[in-house]
Amino acid sequence: MDQSVERDRDEEGRARSARPRDGLGRPLPYGAQGVARQPEGVVRSPEETVADAQALLDAGKPFHAHEVFEDAWKTGPEEERALWRGLAQLAVGLTHAARGNLTGGPRLLRRGAGAVAEWAAGSGRAYGMDLTGVVRWARALADEVERTGAAVDAGRHAPRLR
Incomplete structure (x- = not known):
């Protein structure tokens, strides 16, 4: 890698890629037309989080849905972080499965399913989501990718959160 090329950094000096990305979050060449990125650190209500993430999942953009869940995980109450982190893992698992990562996709789908199942078993608030159905979807998709x-097509295989 050419060390003379300046890397994209935020105010704290952390790497932040400004490269455009496709619908699955893959970097595109600078100057290419990409998909609008989700702004980071947005505080949404849980209901807004679910609605925004579902719209992105339906549009075949699970990478971008993961960013919405990640905002909820990072900005929401501590006692809900496991739910949102598990849902973010599911979205990343779908992203990897759609990109053709046949090992990482199923692994993340199962990890996210385990986190969501654990949350649901603890009778945590589900904000109208069918968590049992989401867990079933994730495990079935992991099995399908391995089989x-x-x-997979991200839009066609997107979960129904509600």
């Missing part, structure tokens, strides 16, 4: 050895 077929093929990438």
Whole structure:
């Protein structure tokens, strides 16, 4: 890598890629037309989080849905972080499965399913989500990816959160 190329950094000096990205979050060449990125650190109500993430999932943009869940995980109450982190893992698992990562996709889908199942078992608030159905979806998709050895269509395989 050419060390003379300046890396994108935020105010604290952390790396932040300003490269445009496609619908699955893959970096595109500078100057290419990408998908609008989700702003980071947005505080939404849980209901807004679910609605915004579902719209992105339905549009085949699970990487961007993961960013919405990540905002809820990082800005929400401590006692809800496990739920939002698990949902973010599911969105990243779908992202990897759609990108053709046939090992990482199923692994993240199962990890996220475990976190969401644990949350649901603790009778945590679900904000109208069908957490049992989401867990079932994630485990079935992980099995399908492993069985077929093929990438999936993110929009067609998106979960129904409610």
